[in-house]
Amino acid sequence: MPEYTDERLERLVRQSLHDEADASPIVVDPAVIRARLADRRQRRQERSRLLAAAAVIALAVGGGLLVVRGLGLSAPVAATPAPSIASPLPSGAPPARTRLGAADPDTAVVVRQDVADGSLAVVAVALDGSEKALATIPRAAMPDGTIDLILDPPRVSELGWLAVPILTNPAGGTGVVAVVDLYDATGTTIVIDDVAGLDPQRLVWGPSGRLLVQQTAGLTSADPASGTTIGISLADGIELRGPEPGASVLAERFVWTADGTGILATRTTGDTVEHGDVSIEDGSFTLGTPATYQATGLGRATGSDGSTLGTACDSGPTPSSSGCVVGTRADDSMPIAVWYPETLGAPPALDAAFAADGARVWMLLPPEQAGPLVALFDAPKQSAVIGDVAEAAGSPRFVGLSGGDRRLAMDPGDGRTTLLATDSGRRLDVDGVFAGWEAGGSYPTGSR
Amino acid sequence: MTVEALRRGRPEVLDDLLDRYGRDIGGVAYLILRDRAAAEDVVTETLLTALERGRDLRDPDALRPWLLRIAANHALGLRRREARVVPLHVVPETGGAGGLGGIPERTAVVTAIGTLPPRMRAAVVLRYYADLSVEGVAEALGVSTNTVKSQLQAAFDHLRSALADEAPGTVEVRHA
Numbered sequence: 001m002p003e004y005t006d007e008r009l010e011r012l013v014r015q016s017l018h019d020e021a022d023a024s025p026i027v028v029d030p031a032v033i034r035a036r037l038a039d040r041r042q043r044r045q046e047r048s049r050l051l052a053a054a055a056v057i058a059l060a061v062g063g064g065l066l067v068v069r070g071l072g073l074s075a076p077v078a079a080t081p082a083p084s085i086a087s088p089l090p091s092g093a094p095p096a097r098t099r100l101g102a103a104d105p106d107t108a109v110v111v112r113q114d115v116a117d118g119s120l121a122v123v124a125v126a127l128d129g130s131e132k133a134l135a136t137i138p139r140a141a142m143p144d145g146t147i148d149l150i151l152d153p154p155r156v157s158e159l160g161w162l163a164v165p166i167l168t169n170p171a172g173g174t175g176v177v178a179v180v181d182l183y184d185a186t187g188t189t190i191v192i193d194d195v196a197g198l199d200p201q202r203l204v205w206g207p208s209g210r211l212l213v214q215q216t217a218g219l220t221s222a223d224p225a226s227g228t229t230i231g232i233s234l235a236d237g238i239e240l241r242g243p244e245p246g247a248s249v250l251a252e253r254f255v256w257t258a259d260g261t262g263i264l265a266t267r268t269t270g271d272t273v274e275h276g277d278v279s280i281e282d283g284s285f286t287l288g289t290p291a292t293y294q295a296t297g298l299g300r301a302t303g304s305d306g307s308t309l310g311t312a313c314d315s316g317p318t319p320s321s322s323g324c325v326v327g328t329r330a331d332d333s334m335p336i337a338v339w340y341p342e343t344l345g346a347p348p349a350l351d352a353a354f355a356a357d358g359a360r361v362w363m364l365l366p367p368e369q370a371g372p373l374v375a376l377f378d379a380p381k382q383s384a385v386i387g388d389v390a391e392a393a394g395s396p397r398f399v400g401l402s403g404g405d406r407r408l409a410m411d412p413g414d415g416r417t418t419l420l421a422t423d424s425g426r427r428l429d430v431d432g433v434f435a436g437w438e439a440g441g442s443y444p445t446g447s448r
Numbered sequence: 449m450t451v452e453a454l455r456r457g458r459p460e461v462l463d464d465l466l467d468r469y470g471r472d473i474g475g476v477a478y479l480i481l482r483d484r485a486a487a488e489d490v491v492t493e494t495l496l497t498a499l500e501r502g503r504d505l506r507d508p509d510a511l512r513p514w515l516l517r518i519a520a521n522h523a524l525g526l527r528r529r530e531a532r533v534v535p536l537h538v539v540p541e542t543g544g545a546g547g548l549g550g551i552p553e554r555t556a557v558v559t560a561i562g563t564l565p566p567r568m569r570a571a572v573v574l575r576y577y578a579d580l581s582v583e584g585v586a587e588a589l590g591v592s593t594n595t596v597k598s599q600l601q602a603a604f605d606h607l608r609s610a611l612a613d614e615a616p617g618t619v620e621v622r623h624a
Binding site: 026 | 459462463466470471473474475477478479484487488491492495496499521553554555557558561572573576577604607608611612
């Protein structure tokens with residue numbers, strides 16, 4: 001076996017990447033760029049006209065508040081100074097934390113951008129199409145007054161806070177996390193700035209209401225209710241990891257312990273890798289396999305037996321011998337349980353997600369003629385079709401499951417949200433990015 | 449000339465930027481996303497962002513890395529799927545008889561790079577495809593140079609492991 005030194009690998013990687021890119025050159029028609037530019041400028045002009053019209057109304061009645069309301073916002077929202085790791089978040093008496101108590105516990109929360117003024121509207125949407133405004137994230141609350149892109153997905157916490165990762169500086173590779181209280185429509189938007197490198201996978205709510213955020217200066221846990229942040233310093237050899245057994249270096253979605261005091265991590269000493277968790281208070285490492293926390297709404301990270309779900313592709317010796325399966329695996333040493341074998345002549349599955357019980361699997365399967373099909377697998381290779389999803393430009397995927405799998409939320413592939421009642425197959429397509437369910441909740445904890 | 453036109457926000461500069469840097473931008477986007485349509489979208493968005501923020505570009509010599517930085521971040525922002533990818537060792541039922549031995553090294557490397565998490569992949573692409581310095585990659589991704597170095601080292605460790613794996617049917621798992 002050849003020895004792969006860093007130098008040799010470097011040459012290999014350079015050549016491989018150039019081969020790959022050269023084999024698939026990306027060609028863009030300049031007319032497409034000019035058309036999109038013209039569209040943007042037109043929308044900006046329309047926005048300016050609306051703002052100017054609103055300002056005239058405000059001057060006429062002598063109140064700035066009306067300007068805000070005139071633009072469709074439900075409440076005045078002030079931008080707060082962006083906190084750093086060393087300084088606390090804006091403090092204030094936290095509102096009483098009671099459940100939102102929606103009439104329908106499966107009401108979805110979506111975030112959509114107002115075309116006119118660029119702000120973000122947070123809206124509760126029921127399956128009958130009725131909507132309720134929950135909060136607004138004003139464009140003016142952003143450090144430079146712009147919201148370029150919502151990084152998927154916004155996340156509702158079990159305690160009723162919403163965190164929206166927003167790209168504000170594509171050139172600088174940084175963004176902010178805007179946090180709003182869904183219990184208090186008049187509350188301020190808390191802005192955590194200097195969020196590093198677009199890491200939405202590292203934006204994770206914990207069971208105690210703290211939010212894990214990757215800032216440029218390091219990991220931070222923020223508590224919007226108390227207005228505090230805690231910087232988490234990791235000792236050499238300590239790395240946070242996701243729910244996967246092993247392969248810690250590749251994990252990107254971090255996992256809180258069930259008691260909310262720590263994050264799953266590994267400690268590497270020489271060739272020895274130990275599993276445990278690090279304290280969010282002092283960064284200390286504790287050996288073990290603590291019970292983990294999984295909030296409902298955006299899907300389970302692991303199954304009820306701790307297994308992970310994914311698509312395994314065999315890079316066999318020839319393309320014809322290669323193939324993919326959707327499967328689960330409980331441990332590195334275990335074989336994959338194959339739920340959907342794509343090598344048996346079936347077209348590839350589009351997406352898969354654990355059901356709420358962690359023992360069954362939802363799948364989006366390719367259609368024969370119409371839109372993708374939603375199927376529930378009770379066991380490997382045993383499924384029933386529940387509904388379908390409208391065809392869109394992109395590939396559909398699951399973005400959320402409500403408690404007991406009563407509702408599924410999917411992105412049909414165009415950044416919108418499709419809600420599906422699993423008992424009746426009733427479907428609703430709505431504008432906006434899915435953020436969670438109004439009722440919150442968490443899955444039974446599992447040991448990992 | 450290009451930089452000056454960019455700073456002034458003159459739309460006619462778009463054709464020039466596309467002609468000069470479109471291939472590099474598209475390459476970075478495609479290698480991060482592995483999706484042609486999405487990569488084309490990133491090229492468009494990158495040039496429009498450059499036009500809107502051209503006044504921020506102070507060093508004319510930094511135009512290319514600046515554009516690639518914008519492209520990488522647009523690509524990472526678009527990358528909503530395949531967030532977690534881990535390699536496995538055995539897949540039953542697929543019948544793959546051979547390991548990597550019959551596959552050219554470069555194919556194996558490309559496959560292994562495809563299993564890296566998005567940000568690590570972006571670091572590899574910016575460093576070894578776009579030839580940005582470690583400092584340039586760090587600036588592009590909003591992280592420290594030490595983080596970039598450790599990501600590149602971790603990526604190499606992963607590649608080394610993938611290349612050395614002699615188990616039948618090396619596979620990857622793309623988590624749902």
